[in-house]
Amino acid sequence: MNLSMPSLGWDDRLRAAYKRHDRRGQRPGRVARVDRGICTVLTAEGTVRASLSGRMLGDLAADPASGPCAGDWVVVRQWPDDRTTLEAVLPRKTSIVRAGAGKAATGQVIATNIDIIAVVEPLDPDPDPGRIERLMTLAWDSGATPILLLTKADAVGDPAALALSFADSAPGVPIIPVSTVNGEGLDVVAEYVPSGRTMALVGPSGAGKSSLVNALAGAEVMVTRALRADGRGRHTTSYRALVPVPGGGVILDTPGLRSVGLFDRDNGEGDGLVRAFADVEELVAACRFSDCRHDTEPDCAVREALELGALSARRYENWRKLQRELAFERRRVDARARAVQRDKDRKRQQAATRRRET
Numbered sequence: 001m002n003l004s005m006p007s008l009g010w011d012d013r014l015r016a017a018y019k020r021h022d023r024r025g026q027r028p029g030r031v032a033r034v035d036r037g038i039c040t041v042l043t044a045e046g047t048v049r050a051s052l053s054g055r056m057l058g059d060l061a062a063d064p065a066s067g068p069c070a071g072d073w074v075v076v077r078q079w080p081d082d083r084t085t086l087e088a089v090l091p092r093k094t095s096i097v098r099a100g101a102g103k104a105a106t107g108q109v110i111a112t113n114i115d116i117i118a119v120v121e122p123l124d125p126d127p128d129p130g131r132i133e134r135l136m137t138l139a140w141d142s143g144a145t146p147i148l149l150l151t152k153a154d155a156v157g158d159p160a161a162l163a164l165s166f167a168d169s170a171p172g173v174p175i176i177p178v179s180t181v182n183g184e185g186l187d188v189v190a191e192y193v194p195s196g197r198t199m200a201l202v203g204p205s206g207a208g209k210s211s212l213v214n215a216l217a218g219a220e221v222m223v224t225r226a227l228r229a230d231g232r233g234r235h236t237t238s239y240r241a242l243v244p245v246p247g248g249g250v251i252l253d254t255p256g257l258r259s260v261g262l263f264d265r266d267n268g269e270g271d272g273l274v275r276a277f278a279d280v281e282e283l284v285a286a287c288r289f290s291d292c293r294h295d296t297e298p299d300c301a302v303r304e305a306l307e308l309g310a311l312s313a314r315r316y317e318n319w320r321k322l323q324r325e326l327a328f329e330r331r332r333v334d335a336r337a338r339a340v341q342r343d344k345d346r347k348r349q350q351a352a353t354r355r356r357e358t
């Protein structure tokens with residue numbers, strides 16, 4: 001298979017960023033997966049496994065979001081004893097970020113340097129519009145261009161009509177019913193991943209992402225659920241992979257996301273939410289009062305749309321819910337950042353006191 005750097009997305013932007021790392025023993029590559037700090041990196045000379053350099057480990061301790069992630073372009077260094085280390089992560093073009101787990105004040109980066117982000121939702125069992133909207137918000141926030149893939153089209157009577165009924169949940173986004181059983185829609189999806197482009201798949205576990213990767217890559221490169229059913233199934237939840245498409249670009253599979261907390265990226269305005277709910281935002285802009293709460297105010301375009309059925313109550317409620325969630329996440333992250341700062345201040349003060357006492 002052709003593993004040329006340009007087909008993986010290597011371009012002028014990256015070439016310029018790599019310049020200051022360009023020295024003997026070092027070369028660029030793209031991270032295909034990360035397992036407990038060991039990165040599988042695709043380079044022009046083949047696939048290597050690299051551990052993090054001392055400096056990378058230091059950076060990581062200071063900022064967990066700086067660690068290499070599937071999709072990252074990195075600098076690897078070959079040592080005389082044949083060890084390979086990962087020395088730097090080149091600047092990211094786009095990134096998919098979810099809310100961090102636990103007390104983390106930063107988001108968790110799922111995948112980077114994505115051009116197209118495909119939200120994958122199965123047609124069978126019934127698609128969940130709320131989940132589509134949540135993932136569309138995450139998708140728009142990434143900076144990549146979203147598409148919606150409705151999988152298992154072979155399992156329903158009229159996939160095209162069904163696809164149309166979910167158009168409201170993804171305004172302005174191409175919706176493509178696909179099936180890896182009868183091949184429907186696969187050629188359309190392939191057109192989104194020409195050489196040099198990266199398409200990430202995000203969706204719930206069991207949506208058929210791995211099957212889709214296999215179908216597009218023309219090989220069993222991913223372990224699908226059907227194959228895992230023998231009980232020896234390995235843990236695929238932490239499995240992320242960058243898979244080259246023959247004659248095309250690359251697909252980046254992400255682990256099945258059972259629940260994705262939205263992360264408020266620094267713009268503070270919930271930009272992904274604004275774009276994923278562009279129709280609602282348009283209504284909001286048409287309300288008479290700019291601070292309309294769409295409650296009892298006169299000339300409220302949102303309430304009018306709800307009464308006319310132009311906007312479903314379900315979608316409106318989900319919009320409010322995601323707004324509240326983002327606001328909560330923003331407060332949580334701010335509080336966490338303040339706590340970290342207080343801790344730093346206290347330590348500095350203690351050190352100063354000690355210096356005075358000695």
Ligand SMILES: Nc1nc2c(ncn2[C@@H]2O[C@H](COP(=O)(O)OP(=O)(O)OP(=O)(O)O)[C@@H](O)[C@H]2O)c(=O)[nH]1
Binds near residue numbers: 178180206208211226
């Ligand atoms: N009928 C039908 N079944 C499919 C199709 N694609 C996948 N499946 C089945 O759906 C199940 C889940 O498929 P996977 O590809 O493993 O799903 P996944 O999204 O990768 O799941 P995780 O790896 O858990 O994230 C398997 O039993 C597949 O055989 C399809 O196009 N049609």
Ligand SMILES: [Zn+2]
Binds near residue numbers: 287294
């Ligand atoms: Zn209003």
